[in-house]
Amino acid sequence: MGVDLNRMAVFVAVVEHRSFTAAAQVLGMTKSMVSQHVRQLETSLGVTLMQRTTRSMSLTEAGEIYHATASRILRDAEQVHSQLQGLKRAPSGVLRVTAPLDLAVTTLVPAATEFMRRYPRVQIDLVTSDEILDMVERRLDMAIRVGWLADSSHHAVPLGGFAQILCGSPAYLARVSVPLVPADLANLDWVAHAALPNPNRCTFRDAQGNEQTVSMRRRVVANHGVAVRAFVLAGAGIGALPDYQAREDLQAGRLVRVMPSHTLPEGGIFAVVPSRRDAPAKVSEFLRFLKAELGERAGR
Structure with missing residues (x-):
């Protein structure tokens, strides 16, 4: 039979308040219910925990041992409960x-x-x-x-x-014909991100909302966004970088935005x-x- 923490708590309350009546008042139970919990606890343990008369009660040796351990268990349970409630109240x-x-x-x-x-x-x-x-x-x-x-x-x-920003390094763009429309990209080196669903295909939308899908000539594929950026910065080809990654490079002139009139799907x-x-x-x-x-x- 498993440990019943409710019966344990009732027993500890009786001992600490030195009375079934006082324990019943504190716990919000009837005196007979408190007595029943203690009897059921003794039955489950197979030992007598306390000697009771009409005027007094005293712990047996087994009761002393059980009370000392039960009190510690209940204190630990209260502490754990308090800690978990604290996790919900303030970040820690x-x-x-x-x-x-x-x-x-x-x-x-x-x-x-x-x-x-x-x-x-x-x-x-x-x-x-x-x-x-x-x-x-x-x-x-x-x-x-x-x-x-x-x-x-x-x-x-x-x-x-x-936003996905199509860009290349000034050195790379100086060596090739700068693309003006999506079809121009098919002849340029493409730095692909392996994590994308279709690394070698891009769908562009122009200012009028017209869409065009282009298959790229993949020169490099990398499985990490940082590596994609590094290849584009090094002049390996053109790539699509998230705006949070490309922003500082564009502002510093290390990268140049390509075909700003055409946009890629936002992520x-x-x-x-x-x-x-x-x-x-x-x-x-x-x-x-x-x-x-x-x-x-x-x-x-």
Whole structure:
């Protein structure tokens, strides 16, 4: 038979209040119900815990041993309950997050640093990867994912979006004919991101809303956004980079935007969590913080 914590708590209350009547008042039970719990506890243990008369009660040797251990167990249970309630009230503890390296460097690291400044009891454990990691196996609290989500048993929270920017280095563009329309791209070197559903095909939309799909001449394929950017910067060809990754390079002149009159489909930035129900404060607050932070960055 399993341990009945309710009967244990009733027994401890009787001992600490030195009376079945007083214990009944504290517990909100009848005196007969308190007596019944103690008798059932003794029956399940197979020992007598206390000697009772009409005027007094005293613990047996078994009762002394049981009371000492039961009191400690109940204190530990109350402490655990208090700690778990605390997790829901204020952000604390280790927050394990995974994100693509490029988004982590440009956006997540600054945001997480500010979040830790606001909540000093939070620690960040960041795992950078372009791969979709198993959240349960890796004990992750949150996964930041970009692009277009596949079906998932987890809960995805939209945080923001990004534009895909077609760009190349000044050195590369000086060697080739700068493309003006999507068809021109078929003759140029293409730096492909292996994580995309169709790395060698792009669908462009012009200002009038007309769409055109082009097959690229792939020169390089890389499985990491940081590597794609590095190849484009080195002059290996033209590539499509998310705006948060290309922004500083475009402003500094290290990259040049190609065909600004034609746009690629926008992607999303999502926070994926195992479940939003009963999420600890460190998760729910970080979700709110990231939504506000990414919204502010999009407006800059």
